[in-house]
């Protein structure tokens with residue numbers, strides 16, 4: 001008979017759970033489910049990274065590391081971030097077990113009871129949960145009317161933020177929409193952040209997965225260096241989801257405070273995984289990253305064409321590996337029906353505060369994507 005903490009009562013279990021449970025049940029019954037609900041690349045981790053991980057274990061890199069991360073990796077990350085135009089130093093970086101932990105540490109370092117955090121909807125599920133756990137209050141700006149682009153939504157953002165705003169979370173390329181925000185949009189964010197003196201988390205985890213455009217790092221803009229917290233990681237770009245490796249960059253005074261949370265919770269990221277991370281950031285991985293990017297790009301174009309053949313117009317983003325399919329008003333019912341009848345698993349848009357859509361991940365083979373569209377059409381879901 002436990003009396004649970006208030007904070008845990010403020011969050012719900014992941015909304016994707018119902019869908020993955022249904023998928024597992026069907027699969028256990030021997031059904032073939034096309035699973036487009038997962039947020040991870042369907043490629044193996046590049047071989048040179050795996051070798052570097054094995055070599056690091058063989059070399060005995062199996063103990064704790066410096067809490068904030070081994071210096072060589074933080075140096076490599078700082079060099080990488082300087083390539084993004086960020087004035088980064090190894091002392092301004094904390095290496096975490098996955099980018100999710102970076103977000104958790106940043107939010108809990110900055111946000112306390114009643115502090116206002118602004119989200120751009122549709123927003124990745126965990127931002128809301130983390131802010132609520134920290135006791136923060138949420139204000140939201142809906143980008144759905146603007147095909148998920150921020151630039152046309154800047155006026156709405158300007159109306160939402162105020163001097164009370166403590167933090168805005170920006171995620172470009174976006175999960176779940178794939179939208180890459182324009183430089184003008186990011187400059188608009190900068191102007192508001194400076195005017196109202198709030199901090200911005202820039203979640204750039206899909207930065208290397210873009211099609212024909214480049215992601216600008218918010219911290220590289222004039223006026224943003226000392227108020228931006230940049231999070232990135234290895235899961236998506238290098239297909240390393242299970243390795244759990246990510247990092248964030250922030251001004252040194254922020255790192256000093258966040259470092260307390262980091263050292264008293266996770267201690268450090270896994271030692272040999274950090275060594276593999278150095279290899280991942282080397283140019284030896286560039287070809288593998290480009291091959292994956294190319295594959296995602298072709299699949300995206302194929303999916304858009306297939307949906308167009310069924311007269312479904314999908315707002316297409318220029319990054320990540322997701323798109324939001326417009327579905328019935330009750331997207332939860334649509335997603336449950338689609339999996340039960342057509343055996344195609346997607347995530348309800350409501351999970352991202354965007355009812356009326358289903359998120360499709362195209363981190364699946366062209367053959368499976370084709371199969372999914374055929375099945376959805378055959379069962380009148382599109």
Ligand code: PLP
Nearest residue numbers: 039098099100124175233235246
């Ligand atoms: N940020 C976004 C927008 C994501 O989609 C994810 C993963 O799904 C993460 C952060 C965290 O990824 P990881 O903890 O695997 O680095």
